[in-house]
Amino acid sequence: MSLFRIVQKNLKKNLSFYSLYLGSVAFVLMIFYFSISFGSNDLIVSRLMGDNKLQAMIKVVLPLLMAFVLFYMSYSNTFFMKRRMKELSIYALLGFNKHKVILILGLENIFICLLALGIGIIVGGIVYIVLIQIVVEWLGVSLEPSSIVWFNSDAALITVSFVVLALIVLLFSNYRFIRKHTLLDLVKVEGTREKPIQLKLWKAIVGFVSLVAGYMLALDIKRGADSLWVTVGFAPLSMLTFILIVVGTILSIHSFLPYALNKIKAAKHSFYRNTMIITIPQFVQRITSNARTLIVSTLISATALGLLGAGVITFYYPVKAIERTNPAAFEFPVQDEGLTQKALNIVKQNVGADGIQSKQTTILEVESSSKNLPFEYSAKEKAGFDLISASDYQSSLALQGDAQNRNDLTGNQAIFIKYNQNNVDERGKVYTLKLPQSQSIDIDVANTTLENTISFANSVGTLVVPDALYQQIQATGVPSRQIMSIYGEGLRNNSVVHAQLSPLFTDNVYFQSAIGKRTTFLQANSSSLLISIFASTIFLISTGSILYFTNISNTYSKINDFRILEKLGYRKSKIKKIVNYQIFITLIIPYILGSLHSIFALECFKTLMPNLIGDSSAFWLPEIVAIGIFTVIYGVYYLITQYSSYKVIWGRKVKVATTMQPPDSKRYVSSFAKRRARSYK
Amino acid sequence: MTNDAVLIAKNIVKSYDHVKALNEISLDVQKGEFVGIMGSSGSGKTTLLNVLSTIDHISAGEIFINGIEISRLNDNQTSDFRKDYLGFIFQEYLLLDSLTIQENIAVPLTLLKKKPTEIEASIRALAKRFGIENQLHKYPNELSGGQRQRAAAARAMIKNPSILFADEPTGALDSNSAQELLEKLKEINEELHTTILMVTHDAYSASYANRIIILKDGQTIKQLHKAQKSRQTFFEEILEEIAVLSNRTLATSM
Structure with missing residues (x-):
């Protein structure tokens, strides 16, 4: 041949x-x-x-x-x-x-x-x-x-x-x-028989402690300025966290797993069950190669999930945050009355006079002599607070579709508009505002909010003050500027209006367009999302396939065992249960550990991104998407592996070395199904 | 047929592609009997054991074990029947190599949902009887052939089966190990009154049985009874019968 x-x-x-x-x-x-x-x-x-x-x-x-x-x-x-x-x-x-x-x-x-x-x-x-x-x-x-x-x-x-x-x-x-x-x-x-892993308790403990330490270090970044990531440095901490997680994964699976299996075997009540007594020893028999496969799969899964989650976060957050970065469909500073009218006319021509709602807000620019000012105070060209009146704020919110009344400020109270969700709580703080002619006034921060009405390009460090106080400060002659915000149904997605307005504000960074911003973000981030989806899908499919081959290989080597079990009186359904358990064990470990690793990694990664959208459920969406895709891929692999394993055990070409095997095994297999169902009892 | 019959087979036929491997065989096995099935290669002895033990199905006829017609059972009922009533010893031991000897012996009792304490007590008692009490925590590949087969016998016996099927149990053993095993089978037959049906091609092994059924071309051609004879005498009788049958076969083919 x-x-x-x-x-x-x-x-x-x-x-x-x-x-x-x-x-x-x-x-x-x-x-x-x-x-x-x-x-x-x-x-x-x-x-x-x-x-x-x-x-x-x-x-x-x-x-x-x-x-x-x-x-x-x-x-x-x-x-x-x-x-x-x-x-x-x-x-x-x-x-x-x-x-x-x-x-x-x-x-x-x-x-x-x-x-x-x-x-x-x-x-x-x-x-x-x-x-x-x-x-x-x-x-x-x-x-x-x-x-x-x-x-x-x-x-x-x-x-x-x-x-x-x-x-x-x-x-x-x-x-x-x-x-x-x-x-x-x-x-x-x-x-x-593979050489059994020598069980060393210290290894199991080191593995567990490394994992917990890695997770805690990852979360430490959330402490902000006090965190080790800031005090020690980002590079050494990220390297240390990575090493702790990898070492923790290796030792946990290599030592914890056999330890856990031994514990199960020692617990006679759970071990002396007709499925456990087969499942656990069969898994232990292949422990060395299984542990290696599980470690590789866990690390690859975690990488894939991290990559996918990070891709989704980088893409999703900025797009989601457009509601905050651009509360109005279009917005620009009123510097030239003629230009402003021209812009409003362009919008009217496109959507009609009824389709447009505009709001001009006057912002008072005031400096403060207080210490421990929020970072928003100095996060702009000229440091200072931007003051807007409560009625302007309320009417702008109404135009954004929020009818809830917030005009309940009294005296010197103010609402501070935060740039992002962070650990600093400005409530109860008093800021002294410097007014002309060496005058000053103390402002009490009664509340904070993430609901801004002006884009961050035009106003950061904004304080909403009662109308009376606003007028009192305005009367002192503090500098001010006007911002025009344009709202309207469907206007946020109107690319035609955007195309006609943008030439009026060439090179003007203060001109803000919701659709323009979205297009910029999509263009900037869709490539990274695409790559992260491709790469992570390949990683996940590969790790699923590695686990598939492990399971099928294990099943092939155990065909005779399953035949013996049939002769001992195991029903086919019971043998299927044993096979399912074994597949489940190999998939669930990388699934749980991989998901946990990625959740902690993404929590760490999210801290690096400004949380403009607050602590809403949307904040968890990237993790849910990543783990959801992971679940689907692993679920499909579970079913494929299950199907293939059954085929390996009960497939037509299976031949088993036993003298009691009938010569026509094909017929033997099919005859079971055809046998007449009558009770023997 | 008596009321004490554990197994009754009536006119059973097993065909493979129109060739009859078993041709109208009828037999019964009484409770506590030790029956040997002998025959040359291709005589149908293993096929007979397979159909009697529910591993294979018959083409025609009826088989009753404990009064239950096993040919009418479906897949799950057959499994349950094996679990509840039958014990097996195979030539290749068929121990599960990933389980220790103790775990191997425990498997049939876990199927019967026995308590762990009960399982361990039964294992200890049987391990002692079969001389493997020091091997319980070892794996099959760490044992000699004889020890493995005794472990397999212990596994078959642990649930006190209604009938123990043994397929060439000494086929892979040296003469000492074979004799040890046969002595044990005889012992459990006599002391525990376990019904045994053993297929063998070896006259020495067969001499441990009380009755020998000799097959040829799928049919029963002769039955030998030990009765009150000594094992040695019975052994010689079996050898003589084999010689007669061989000569007859030779004469027919000439």
């Missing part, structure tokens, strides 16, 4: 086992090819992202992705090798030398990778065309139909080069594996 014939037969025989590997590699290559094709379309990218950021990011992220995909392929390949030990030993017994065995494995890899490459490029090309059509439609860009081609030679060349690189890595890895093992090793390694 020729080598090609052997390879062909092997692949055919192991088709179901290889199908997920083929699928996942094809998926990764599809994303790979698509990303490069998409990134090289200058017109679309510049319209969508505003600049060349995507190409730049692809250049940074792609090598990382390539390294990871190589790792994943090599990892999966090792599983196949281990599962096929006996088969390889038979080749050796038949007289194949090691070079020939390596050649067989190499040819198999070449076949699978070429198939995956073909699928990846074709599907990637189709996805590219579909997405480009959608984007063209959405942006209204006119593109020559001939310029949209599914096949991009540059992208294909890079993808093919990558596949060649992957094949070299796999070939080298197989070569090392085969060279390292003797014929006896090959025969014995499949069924040998």
Whole structure:
């Protein structure tokens, strides 16, 4: 039989086992090819992202992705090798030398990778065309139909080069594996019991303490100026937290897991149950490789979730915060009455006189002689408080759709408008305002709020004061400025009005447009969101696949055990339960630890971003999105693994080495279902 | 057929692709009996054991164990029946290699939802009987073949099965280990009155049974009874019968 014939037969025989590997590699290559094709379309990218950021990011992220995909392929390949030990030993017994065995494995890899490459490029090309059509439609860009081609030679060349690189890595890895093992090793390694992990309590404790310390350090950043991140430094603290989490994960899984399993075994009441007595020992038997897989999966999952969450946060927060950064649809300082009228006319022409509501607010600029002033006081060109009257504030809020009455300030009371949600509470503080002719007045901060009516470009450190006090201060002759805010139904999303207004305020940073701001944010952040979604999806799918191969490999090695259990009187449903438990254990550990790691990492990351939107439920949305996607992907993997495991155990081609196995196992399997259901009792 | 019959098989037929592996076999096994099934390769002895023990199904006929017609049971009922009434010893031991010997023996009782204290007490008693009390915390691959088979026998016996099926239990053992195991089987048969149905091709192993059923081409051709004979005499009788059958086969084929 020729080598090609052997390879062909092997692949055919192991088709179901290889199908997920083929699928996942094809998926990764599809994303790979698509990303490069998409990134090289200058017109679309510049319209969508505003600049060349995507190409730049692809250049940074792609090598990382390539390294990871190589790792994943090599990892999966090792599983196949281990599962096929006996088969390889038979080749050796038949007289194949090691070079020939390596050649067989190499040819198999070449076949699978070429198939995956073909699928990846074709599907990637189709996805590219579909997405480009959608984007063209959405942006209204006119593109020559001939310029949209599914096949991009540059992208294909890079993808093919990558596949060649992957094949070299796999070939080298197989070569090392085969060279390292003797014929006896090959025969014995499949069924040998792994060396049990030596249980050391100190390792379990160090692991647990490292994890808790890592989490606490991550949260310490929330203490603001007092936090170690500020006092010691960001770089050393981030490195220390990272090391603590990684060490904690490794030791917790490596030592805590066996410790927990031993505890379960020691608890006779829970262990002497017909599912536990099988599940726990079977898991323990593969503890060394399982622990390694779980550690890798946990760390990759946490990275993927962190990346995804950070991408969503960077994209979602600024967009969500537009309600605060731009409370009005359009806003500009009133410096030229003629220009203001022109602007208002443009809006009226577009939406009609009834569709526009405008509000001019006069802001009084006052300095303070107090100490411990809020950071907002000096977070602008000229330090000082901006004073607006309570009635102006109230009417502006009403125009924003908030009818609640807040005009209940008395005397020298004020509401302080915070820039972001932070740990500083200004309530009860008294600020002394400096007035002309060496006069001064004390203001009591009665309350704080995140509801601003003027954009932060035009007013930061704003105090809302009662009308009487406002007029009293205004009468002293303090400097002031007027801000025009324009509201109207649907005006916040009116790009036509924006396009006509912006030329009036060229180079004027105080001209604020809600739609303009949203477009800027979308352009600035959609590339990073896109990359983070691609990268994290690849990471999550790869870790899911690694766990899939682990489980299937474990199931293959336990087929005989399941057959024995059937003979001992285990119902099929009970055996399924055992299989489900085992799959569940391998998925739940990376799921819980990965989610926890990412939550703490994102909490830390969020602190670095100004929390303009307050502590609302929306603040948790990125975490919910990331963990939601994680749950869906792992849920799908659970079902796929479950299905494949059942197929491995009860599939038609399963043959078990026992003299009591009937010769027609196919019939044996199917006959059970057909047997007449009558009670024996 | 008597009222003490644990197993009754009536005219059972097992066909594979129109070839009859078992052809109209009828037999019954009395409570506390030790029955050996002998025959040359392909005679149908393992097939017979498989269908009698619910592992395979028959093409025609009826099989009753404890008065229950097992051929009418569905998948779950068959599993439950094995769990409640049957014990197995296989040539390859079929111990679960990820479980210790103690855990292996405990498995049938966990299926019966026995209490941990009860399980451990039963294991201790049986381990002592089978001489494996010092091996309980070891894994199967750390034991000799004989010890493994005795552990498998202990696992089969732990739930006091109505009938113990043994398929070539000494097939993979050296002569000393085989003899040790057979002595134990005889002991539990005599002391605990466990009903045993053992398939073997070995006359020496068969001589431990009270009755031998000899199969040929899927049919019962002869039954030998030990009655009051010594084991040695019975052994010689079996050897003689095998020689006669072999000569007859030789003569027919010439």
